[in-house]
Amino acid sequence: MIRLLIADDQALVRGALAALLSLERDIQVVAEVGRGDEVVPAALEAAAEVALLDVEMPGLDGIAAAAALRRALPECKVLMVTTFGRPGYLRRAMQAGANGFVVKDTPAKQLADAVRRVHSGLRVVDPTLAAETLTSGESPLTERETEVLRAASQGGTVADIARATFLSEGTVRNYLSSAMGKTSARTRAEAVHNAEENGWLL
Incomplete structure (x- = not known):
């Protein structure tokens, strides 16, 4: 058995x-x-x-x-x-x-x-x-970009994401911008969606 x-x-x-x-x-x-x-x-x-x-x-x-x-x-x-x-x-x-x-x-x-x-x-x-x-292919996102996108998937403002990830708001904006470019997204929500569809955010 x-x-x-x-x-x-x-x-x-x-x-x-x-x-x-x-x-x-x-x-x-x-x-x-x-x-x-x-x-x-x-x-x-x-x-x-x-x-x-x-x-x-x-x-x-x-x-x-x-x-x-x-x-x-x-x-x-x-x-x-x-x-x-x-x-x-x-x-x-x-x-x-x-x-x-x-x-x-x-x-x-x-x-x-x-x-x-x-x-x-x-x-x-x-x-x-x-x-x-x-x-x-492999995920193009860095560990920090993944962390920021994962926090962004919960909704909330840049300030909320900054608090959740212990980063400054400026740093969060930079990571979000970079992640949007790597996921071919025009918005933060689209970046989250594209990353989730590829299984990069778990």
Whole structure:
């Protein structure tokens, strides 16, 4: 039996995944969590062999949780599953040590097969997303530009962003201007949108 942990912040989705995958004769769901920071403790306690992680979760995002799990329980394979098939997410998930990456509308039988393949040591990546990732390239944003855009995504004024990032308003304006240029955006909102669509802001 493959001992599977499922992490998704939406209880309905988490329950549905658990119910569907439990129907497979060789898969046993041994833990379910709704936050990224609960992944490692639950995986250790349940001796999980594969962790099915959502990308966007509170506490710790799925990519950071994958990296933490790799450090704490390296023998546990990680299969990322997400609603948003963004190229930047795939690239960062693989860098964090994920073994596979699929989208949530993957049919149940294919998802079960992906769990088996990851468990056996193979890599599983959604083919459409893989092609998009190859053509999209790395994020052009610096760490500071990413931080400022992430703060900008919450709304608020330049002063609000400055307070949130502990930078001066002038520095925030410079980073926003630079980020807008790199994301081919005319406005701050458009820069945030473009960066999010490419998976650069998680």
